[in-house]
Amino acid sequence: MQIKETYKKLLDHFGFQNWWPVHTGTDRFLEVSIGAVLTQNTNWKNVEKAIENLIKDDVLSWDKLESIDLEKLKELIKPAGFYNQKAVYIKNFVKAVKGLPKERITRGLLLSIKGIGEETADSILLYGLDRHYFVVDAYTKRIFYRLGITKTENISYKKLQKIIQQNIPKDINIYKEFHALLVELGKNYCRKKPLCKECPLNNSCKKNLK
Structure with missing residues (x-):
């Protein structure tokens, strides 16, 4: 075929x-990116629960994800599983990407961030930035x-x-x-x-x- x-x-x-579903009023690129990290080794229903927790606690923003206590972040994303690792990966991502112009966010940059592999990077690029990957x-x-x-x-x-x-x-x-x-x-x-x-x-x- x-x-x-x-x-x-x-x-x-x-x-x-x-696809990719995002909530009204959120930063699309940020929500897609966080979702792409959270969906590693789990199903989408669990990711949705974790993202809803972030929205309810009003921390789904660049500044708040940067400043939130790591243990608190782990608690909020717990439904997505592997929350100890994923909380660190989210922190790594926000630190590396926050404030950068979109054109400077490349595949190479994303792959240099610990916790982001090819599938996650390309999900971010395709669904978050409309790039052809x-x-x-x-x-x-x-x-x-x-x-x-x-x-x-x-x-x-x-x-x-x-x-x-x-x-x-x-x-x-x-x-x-x-x-x-x-x-x-x-x-x-x-x-x-x-x-x-x-x-x-x-x-x-x-x-x-x-």
Whole structure:
């Protein structure tokens, strides 16, 4: 199956995802960035609880995240799990990025911050800054391998990102929607134990057709 065809089929099945969700009145870039850190190794419902705690305590701002006591921050983001690490990662991010003009926030800068890897950096760049970096995650690797587009599920992040970016239009909305649609497919059908019979891609998936 071609990559463009995969996108169209998923869009027909799931519809537009309009990802990344943010709350009214918050700094979009900041909320996306904090969410990208919090979503590491957890599900989005837990992230939402943590972000809601930050909003309720009125600390979802650059100045307040910089000044908040570390132990208090850990308590607020506890629903997202791994809160000891993530609180430090958030502090690291705010310290490195606060006050910088958006054009100076590069992928290299983000990757230099402890706690921010490729997936987190590209989530921040794509959804927070509208930059053309397709986000690759475990779902993406699993789906593209099962479809027969890649030869291994252990393909490198950079290699799979390049393959995808070379095969879809350089349209920021398509980048966002396609990634969000792959996440939906991975959560609902293409799980570790896949639900192939119900999957919208089952007629063209090499794993299902074996």
